[in-house]
Amino acid sequence: MITLCRTQLVMAEFPDEKTVRFHGILEDHIYAMEVEMDVSIPDGVITKVTGWMKRYTNPVCPQAMDVLQKAVGMSLREEGWMSKINREIGRLGCTHFAEIILECGRCLDEARLALAVGQTLEANPQTDPNQAARDWIDAHPETMIPCVT
Amino acid sequence: MTLRFMRNKVMEVEARADGTLSVRWRVVDTFLEAGIRLTVRPPDLEIIEAEAEMPRHPYPERAVDTELIKDIVGVRVGAGLRKIVRGLMAAETGYNELSEGVLECCNAVILHFTVPQIRAGEGIPLEQKLEATRANLKSNPRLVGSCVAFQPGSPIMLRLDL
Numbered sequence: 136m137i138t139l140c141r142t143q144l145v146m147a148e149f150p151d152e153k154t155v156r157f158h159g160i161l162e163d164h165i166y167a168m169e170v171e172m173d174v175s176i177p178d179g180v181i182t183k184v185t186g187w188m189k190r191y192t193n194p195v196c197p198q199a200m201d202v203l204q205k206a207v208g209m210s211l212r213e214e215g216w217m218s219k220i221n222r223e224i225g226r227l228g229c230t231h232f233a234e235i236i237l238e239c240g241r242c243l244d245e246a247r248l249a250l251a252v253g254q255t256l257e258a259n260p261q262t263d264p265n266q267a268a269r270d271w272i273d274a275h276p277e278t279m280i281p282c283v284t
Numbered sequence: 285m286t287l288r289f290m291r292n293k294v295m296e297v298e299a300r301a302d303g304t305l306s307v308r309w310r311v312v313d314t315f316l317e318a319g320i321r322l323t324v325r326p327p328d329l330e331i332i333e334a335e336a337e338m339p340r341h342p343y344p345e346r347a348v349d350t351e352l353i354k355d356i357v358g359v360r361v362g363a364g365l366r367k368i369v370r371g372l373m374a375a376e377t378g379y380n381e382l383s384e385g386v387l388e389c390c391n392a393v394i395l396h397f398t399v400p401q402i403r404a405g406e407g408i409p410l411e412q413k414l415e416a417t418r419a420n421l422k423s424n425p426r427l428v429g430s431c432v433a434f435q436p437g438s439p440i441m442l443r444l445d446l
Contacts (some may be wrong), residue, residue, distance in 0.1 A: 139297040139396040141388075145290040145313075150385060164399050195433040195440055218378075228432050238291070242313070245342055246289035249314040253288060256438055268315065270341060 145238050147246035153177060155246055159235035166190055172206070179212035179243060184230055187266055202228030211240040213276070220261040244278040285304060289314055297387055297396040304332070307389040311381070315342035320385045324393050329361035336382050348373070348380045361390045363426075418444050440443065 141163035148156050150173075167190035173183040188196055190209040191240045206224055210216060225233030242251055248271055271274045272278055291386050298306040309320040317340040323333035334353045341347040355372040359365070365393035366387060373383040401420075405413050417440065421427055 136299055137296050138299050139399060141295050141392060141395070143291075143293040145289075145291040145293075146287045147285045148287050163395060165395060165402055193433050195438050198429075198438075199432045200302060200322065212357055226430060227435065230431050238293070242289065245291075245313065245315055248342060249289040268342065278343070282327055 143238055144237070145242045147239075147242060147249070149250055149269045157239035157242070159239045159248075160251050161231050161235050166231050166237060168229070170203070170232060170239070171241060172236065174211060174239075174243060176247065179210045179216075179240075180209070181206050181209050182234075183207065185227075188229070191229075191284060196229060199229035199232060203247070206236060210242050216240065225240065228276075244275075247275075248272065248278070285305075293388075295392045297392050299396075304394055307392055309385045309389050309392075311385065316340055316381065318381055318385065320382065321388070322389050324361060331356055331359050331361070331394060333357065334386075336385075338382070339343055341381075346380070348382045350382065353382060354385065356386060361393050367392055370403075414440075414443055 146162040148159040169187040251271040293311040295309040305324045307322040317339040336350040336353040374380045
């Protein structure tokens with residue numbers, strides 16, 4: 136018997152050339168949370184964030200909505216960004232909001248890659264998608280920076 | 285506006301007839317596909333089996349050796365887990381998809397045990413609930429300060445009078 140199931144979804148759209156808008160959802164038997172955040176592509180800075188708490192365990196949890204706003208101004212490219220999110224959004228607010236932001240942050244470069252390869256294929260359907268991905272990665276060395284916590 | 289990227293991650297805990305817990309984790313997105321399967325044995329929550337696969341990865345140079353997961357067999361789900369798992373599976377980079385997947389599997393095991401506790405607290409009087417929370421914090425002091433509800437000065441902490 137399945138006793139615990141958790142689903143996490145990260146979705147990305149590009150409202151303009153310099154912004155990626157993430158929608159992150161976490162659902163399990165206990166918690167249900169959602170975050171929408173805009174990230175500036177050049178520097179990875181979170182410029183806007185909104186959170187929704189749909190299922191939680193105690194009446195104090197919604198106070199984390201205010202703490203979530205501290206994410207605005209943080210950069211997903213800054214060294215130690217994951218620890219900072221865990222510390223300032225998770226421990227002082229809600230660990231599940233932090234988890235969603237972390238998952239969205241890990242997807243930043245992949246979302247950019249998906250956009251680039253998609254646009255290449257739209258312009259030239261005969262393009263090898265793997266080669267298009269390789270070309271884009273080679274042209275964007277920032278995506279190959281080792282991920283440190 | 286249509287989406288340009290989507291990641292779907294699912295983890296499940298299954299209680300088996302032999303008393304062990306089977307944990308499955310899977311992530312699929314535009315470029316990445318990976319899966320983890322752990323078997324955890326109560327009561328000490330030792331990881332007794334671990335398998336991983338990663339058929340697709342956006343950056344082949346960064347793809348993780350899935351055999352590394354064998355190193356976590358024998359590790360227990362408990363204090364220090366994050367440091368141990370990252371040390372065994374991601375010593376150079378700090379983290380990778382599989383080390384984080386293992387940690388998420390272990391978190392799912394904790395949640396498996398948390399669900400019935402929370403369910404038992406639904407509908408009971410506030411004082412009984414506070415008493416249960418007080419007992420929980422005494423046996424798990426790491427919870428203090430772990431989120432807004434357990435920060436010093438929060439309405440819950442003030443009522444608990446620890």
